[in-house]
Amino acid sequence: MGKSIEVKTDVNAGFCFGVKRAIALVEKILNEKAKVYTLGPIIHNPQEVKRLKEKGVKILNDIDCVKSGYIILRTHGISLELRNKLEKNKTLYIIDATCPFVKKAQDIIKNLNLQETTIVIVGENSHPEVEALVSYGAGKCVVIENPMEALEFKGMGELNIVSQTTQIPQNFNAIVKILKKQFKVNIYNTICKATLERQESAKKLAKKVDLMIVVGGRNSGNTTRLAEICKTQTKTYHIETIDKLDDKWFNNIKTVGLTAGASTPDNIIKSVQNKLREILQKRILQREENKNLDKTIF
Numbered sequence: 001m002g003k004s005i006e007v008k009t010d011v012n013a014g015f016c017f018g019v020k021r022a023i024a025l026v027e028k029i030l031n032e033k034a035k036v037y038t039l040g041p042i043i044h045n046p047q048e049v050k051r052l053k054e055k056g057v058k059i060l061n062d063i064d065c066v067k068s069g070y071i072i073l074r075t076h077g078i079s080l081e082l083r084n085k086l087e088k089n090k091t092l093y094i095i096d097a098t099c100p101f102v103k104k105a106q107d108i109i110k111n112l113n114l115q116e117t118t119i120v121i122v123g124e125n126s127h128p129e130v131e132a133l134v135s136y137g138a139g140k141c142v143v144i145e146n147p148m149e150a151l152e153f154k155g156m157g158e159l160n161i162v163s164q165t166t167q168i169p170q171n172f173n174a175i176v177k178i179l180k181k182q183f184k185v186n187i188y189n190t191i192c193k194a195t196l197e198r199q200e201s202a203k204k205l206a207k208k209v210d211l212m213i214v215v216g217g218r219n220s221g222n223t224t225r226l227a228e229i230c231k232t233q234t235k236t237y238h239i240e241t242i243d244k245l246d247d248k249w250f251n252n253i254k255t256v257g258l259t260a261g262a263s264t265p266d267n268i269i270k271s272v273q274n275k276l277r278e279i280l281q282k283r284i285l286q287r288e289e290n291k292n293l294d295k296t297i298f
Contacts, residue, residue, distance in 0.1 A: 007276050008209060009269070010259035012201045016194040018099030019043050019263050022075045023052075025097050030055055035069030039082070040128060042074050042097060043263040044220035047241065051265075067091055075099045075263075076128040077106060079135035101165045101192035102129055106136050108188050112160045113138040117186075120144055120153075120179065122172050123164025127221050130164050146171065150178040158184045165192040166222035166262075168199065168229065194262060195222055202226050202259045206233035209257035211249065214238045215272050216261030223261025230259070241268060242275040250283055 015023070022042055029036050030052075037060045041049045053059065060066065063086060070093045071086060077098040086094055098106075112119050119141045123130040134141045144150050159179060163172050169191060179185055206212045212230040216223030218240060227238035234257075237249060250256070256276060260269045 006255045007273065007280065008205060008255065008257050009273060010198075010201050010205050010257065012194075012198045013215075013258065013260040014262075014264055014266055014269050016192075016198070016262035018075050018101060018192075018194070022072075022097035022099070023048070025095055026052055026057060026072055029070050029072070029095065030057065035066075036072065037066060037069055038072045038074055039063065039078055040074050040076075041219075042072060044076075044223075045217040045261075045263040045265065045268075046219070047217075047268055048263065048265050063089070063092075069093070070095055072097050074128070075102065077102045077132040079132050080106075080110075081135060099165065099192070101190065101194075102132075105133055105162055105165060105188075105190040108190065109133055109136040109141070109162055112162075112188075113140050115160070117158045117160050118142055118155050120155075120159050120161045120175075121164065122161065122167055122175050124221060127164065129166075129221070133162070133164070144175055147174045147178055150175040153179065153182075155183065158186070160186045160188065162188045163190045164221070165190055166195050166225060167191050168225050169196065198222070198259070198262065199226065199229055203229050203233060205257040205259065206230040206236070209234060209255040210253045211255075212236040212257040212259065213245070213272065213276065214259055214261070215269055216240065216264040220261045220263050223264065226259060226261060230257075239272070242271050245272070245275055245279065247279055247283070250279060253280075256280065 026042060036056060037058050039060055068091045072095045075097055109119055119137045121130055121133050121141055121143045123143060124145060125143045130143055161176055176187055212234055214227040214230055214236060227236055230236040
């Protein structure tokens with residue numbers, strides 16, 4: 001039998017510190033058999049959110065719908081206005097599961113809004129984390145997503161630049177470089193350490209393999225960026241679950257790399273690992289059968 005196709009898994013794949021902390025907080029409150037709510041999904045992974053929902057967690061879009069219970073703030077944070085409204089409600093218990101790195105960015109912006117300067121947030125306009133960050137800027141925030149928007153930016157005076165925590169450093173640095181040419185800038189690089197480590201190790205792995213599989217929610221910003229980074233190095237597919245794997249992807253493939261976003265549970269990563277090995281082993285057997293058939297014919 002020929003040599004096995006190798007599957008290499010990124011050591012940094014899966015839950016980061018902030019997500020582990022958030023899930024642990026939810027599980028702890030659930031074990032106390034209390035009424036548990038989250039404002040929007042606690043993390044950006046549909047499968048994990050579904051699991052928690054089946055255990056009793058209810059997802060809220062409107063806090064006025066509940067009168068009592070525990071409300072857990074999602075890892076991406078919530079707006080300052082909504083937080084103030086929650087704190088005025090004395091019948092609800094607030095559990096803050098905001099990622100510490102996101103909280104740090106919120107605090108920086110909250111302090112910066114005391115200055116008469118524009119705050120630039122490098123990030124995705126419609127992402128929940130960025131929407132919450134903007135609320136801490138008291139109307140002084142401008143969101144810039146990419147270098148093109150930086151070139152078109154028509155501001156005045158001094159700029160304070162902060163980053164969404166899951167940004168790609170190259171995008172952040174490119175935007176900073178452009179803005180520096182026109183403005184005096186103060187830089188607050190709030191990209192979290194776990195995100196940087198994950199991006200760097202995913203890129204390193206992608207350089208060594210014929211194909212990368214990136215596992216995580218389609219709504220997950222950090223997972224999407226992992227896929228973008230890996231695509232610069234090799235053929236890459238972003239999937240949520242094993243049912244999205246396609247046998248045709250593995251034609252003439254000898255090495256496969258596997259990584260996952262910061263909100264992807266271990267059980268999903270392991271299921272993809274097992275399915276990959278199953279697919280690849282099947283292809284090896286098919287190759288051996290074709291070789292034997294050729295020998296028989298000739």
